[in-house]
Amino acid sequence: MYDINERVNDMVSDQRWGKGRTAAVALGAVVLAGTAAAGVAQAAPAAAHGSAVPTCSASGLQVSLHRNLAGGMNHQGAVIQFKNTGSRTCALLGYPGLGLENSKHQALASKTVWGNTWYAASPAKKAVSLAPGQSAEAVAAWTHVNTGTSGATHAAYLEVTPPASTVHKTLTFDQWVDGGELNITAVARTVPLNG
Numbered sequence: 001m002y003d004i005n006e007r008v009n010d011m012v013s014d015q016r017w018g019k020g021r022t023a024a025v026a027l028g029a030v031v032l033a034g035t036a037a038a039g040v041a042q043a044a045p046a047a048a049h050g051s052a053v054p055t056c057s058a059s060g061l062q063v064s065l066h067r068n069l070a071g072g073m074n075h076q077g078a079v080i081q082f083k084n085t086g087s088r089t090c091a092l093l094g095y096p097g098l099g100l101e102n103s104k105h106q107a108l109a110s111k112t113v114w115g116n117t118w119y120a121a122s123p124a125k126k127a128v129s130l131a132p133g134q135s136a137e138a139v140a141a142w143t144h145v146n147t148g149t150s151g152a153t154h155a156a157y158l159e160v161t162p163p164a165s166t167v168h169k170t171l172t173f174d175q176w177v178d179g180g181e182l183n184i185t186a187v188a189r190t191v192p193l194n195g
Contacts, residue, residue: 053089053090053091053127053129054088054090054091055090055091055092055093055163055164055165056082056084056086056090056091056092056130056162057086057090057162057165057167058161058162058165058167058168058169059167060084060085060086060090061082061083061084061085061086061162061169062081062082062083062085063080063081063082063083063160063162063169063171064080064081064083064171065078065079065080065081065158065171065173066078066079066080066081066137067079069119069139069141069193071118071119073143074143074144074145074178075118075119075141075142075143076141076142076143076144076175077117077118077119077139077140077141077142078139078140079137079138079139079140079191080096080137080138080139080140080160080184081135081136081137082096082130082135082136082137082138082162082187083130083133083134083135084130084131084132084133084134084135085132085133086132087132088132089129089130089131089132090129090130091127091128091129091130092127092128092130092136092162092163092164092187093125093126093127093128093163093164093187094125094163094164094186094187095112095114095125095138095163095184095185095186095187096138096160096161096162096163096184096187097112097159097160097161097165097168098110098112098140098158098159098160098161098182098184099112099158099159099161099168100153100155100157100158100159100173100177100180100182101155101156101157101158101159101170102154102155102156102157103156103157105157105170107159108153108155108180109153109180110153110177110180110181110182111179111180111181111182112182112183112184113181113182113183113184114183114184114185114186115183115185116183116185117139117140117141117183117184117185118141118183118194119139119141119193119194120139120185120191120192120193120194121185121192121194122185122186122191123185123186123188123191124186125186126188128187128188128189136187136188136189137187137188137189137190137191138184138185138186138187138188138191139184139185139191139193140182140183140184140185141182141183141184142175142177142178142181142182142183143177143178143181144175144176144177144178145178146176146178146179147176148176151178151179152176152177152178152179153176153177153178153179153180154175154176155173155174155175155176155177156172156173156174157170157171157172157173158170158171158172158173158175163187
């Protein structure tokens with residue numbers, strides 16, 4: 001697979017692209033193609049980063065809310081675990097996608113923010129190889145200041161899309177979420193919790 005950064009460098013230095021507008025249009029097309037290739041749960045497949053280990057498919061993972069995290073100041077969170085239930089080693093790289101559903105499994109308005117959460121700093125994005133039976137995790141967080149008001153979304157289920165996948169797992173999730181906003185760290189073998 002051709003690295004997007006290499007392609008941009010080639011285009012910028014290649015004389016046939018000339019200067020000015022043509023190079024800018026070509027560069028914009030490469031950037032848009034790279035953005036579109038990112039997918040729902042942000043990450044390129046783990047195998048595309050020089051690893052011979054295939055990317056974990058959603059069907060080969062058990063996803064669970066492994067540990068609930070409570071906190072002051074109307075914060076709530078959970079450690080989301082991704083367990084390889086397949087028969088061969090696979091890898092995860094990047095951030096999971098998250099979404100909310102009501103009790104009828106209809107999608108609710110939500111927003112996922114990738115990076116640090118109230119409970120944990122996001123680890124660097126790097127491939128995590130999972131042998132059969134091994135797990136990785138990410139830490140999710142949200143606030144619920146506006147419980148019971150129009151400022152919060154009441155969800156019955158949480159959609160969790162593994163990195164580099166377009167298929168999600170649905171977990172029971174009876175929670176109020178302010179503005180439907182969910183924060184999530186990158187996936188790692190373990191994500192250290194703050195203090």
